[in-house]
Amino acid sequence: MDQTAGALLAAKPPLTVLLAGPRGFCAGVDRAIKIVEEAIARFGAPVYVRHEIVHNRFVVESLEAQGAVFVEELDEIPDDGQPVVFSAHGVPKSVPEAARARQMLYLDATCPLVSKVHREAERHHANARHILLIGHAGHPEVIGTMGQLPPGSVTLVEDADAARSVSPPPGPLAFTTQTTLSVDDTAEIVAILQSRFPGLSAPTKEDICYATTNRQAAVKAIAGRSEMIVVVGAPNSSNSVRLREVAERAGCPRAILVQRGRDFDPTQADGLRTIGITAGASAPEVLVEEVVSRLRERFAVTIEEVIVAEERITFKLPAALMGDRQPEPVR
Template identity: 65%
Template sequence: MTGPSGMPGGKKPPLRIVLCSPRGFCAGVVRAIDSVERALALYGPPVYVRHEIVHNRYVVDALKAKGAIFVEDLDEIPNTDAPVVFSAHGVPKSVPEAAKARNFITLDATCPLVTKVHREADIHFRRGREILLIGHAGHPEVIGTIGQLPEGAVTLIQTTEEARDFMPKDAGNLAYVTQTTLSVDDTNEIVEVLNARFPAIVGPHKEDICYATTNRQDAVKLVAPRVEAMIVVGAPNSSNSQRLKEVAERAGCPHAVLMQRAADIDWEKFGAVASLGITAGASAPEVLVEEVLDAFAQRYDVRVETMSATEETMFFPLPRPLRPSEATE
């Protein structure tokens, strides 16, 4: 099926667009981006950032244009007085130790909700518990959490199968933590398996999956069954964005796609849809959602409505050295 051409003189077909709310930036992402911008204002360029500050190419490119230099490893940074920012995903303990050894000025933009997971893991370790981390191998947040503790202290569990097969050293002395950006439903399934097998296992006092991940998934669950297609604006390496696409498919949306921006829209695949849901991952700026809306408005007679799962009021202050009161003292 081909999409409408939107040629001048041709009548545009109607399209109902349902925007998911909440969508886009969470408090941790806002804090991380503001940390880099504040560091650039205070210190001037360059400001080095270890790993993408958040997983979004548009955000990273915008900060590069202002003077941020992104590296994957501290070894890529020359000896410098310029500050080094750690990304929102968190880093292993070895990274700030290496930065200190090189006398770098460091600014930690780790999301406070990720830091909470690090602290939980540390408490379990000090209490002698064997620790399971529910998460995805290779994700920087998982690498950072495992890297808080000595090698071998944390076992990664990615699936219900791995939860069923795991053999503990002592079934009565176990704890688990989770990556903050997982599918709520997938994680619940894994936790159910662990609780059934190990009734004494200790979990978080409050779940580790962050409020923003949960809220965005809840909004998609509301909208997905009511539309013919769903667009998730976000990066392919963004865990929470990938989960939103999966949630939309599971909730009954026949066609869900993850895309970075309007230029990625494959008009052939959308065909003559009459209803479309749009959401955005927690690291995707609203300007990219507006760009997608504009692209559809050029081809369709668009009617936009918003469906809300909840209101968000969460706010995280900047890292202490970047707060105005600290910077002026």
């Protein structure tokens, strides 16, 4: 390091950055993005994608640059023989039914852990249980899960107050949850429902996914040491918003959500000695690096990784994208 660079570094106030681990992409998000990229490689552009493949504008814009075309509904897609990909959040059964009616080739990028919730809901319905779905109204995953069953089969429970007042129809009950909820909030809601409905059937395995659980645990691990936590993620990303809430509840004085480095004002760290950074499950690591770079412009940054779990889970691509054979259109 030359004297000028050394003097500049010395002039910057020190700042310790605690990087939460795990953070960023989960296996379901990684799989969904690969499905779009592989479809473009095999079929050429355009490849249509119903809704944002994951909730992150950087990812969406990167795929658009490769040839993906994002639509809200299937009726926006011309009959040009090109495939359509369903987002990682899952879709109601009516969507693939409509695709088959038009003889469209479709690729389902629904996260396998969301699909597990769908199958679980179907089993409860087959056993004549009414389902209490813990989740957020209007979220694509909730819409997809409720859309697996006939209307009236599912009652949405959004929070603890709703759990105290919900009046499901008489008969056997079961609950299931959105995969990206706050672990602590969900535990409170479940406890209320179980106290009100003692025969309530629970999932055979936790519905909140491993990635959500791990990222929230990592935030809790750094919250007590951080004067501020920066969550890298989109405002419409449920798991990212939950990370910000978890950070504050775990004792961090301030937690903010930013989409990427250019949206982050490093002066917000002025006067602080230690901040934490994490990223939602749909935010790539490059966006975390952007935030760190912004901080380095103003501070002498020391990085410390705080890792609470190692993730080695991967999910296979759909059979239609495996091997060399070109898949036939779905009839």
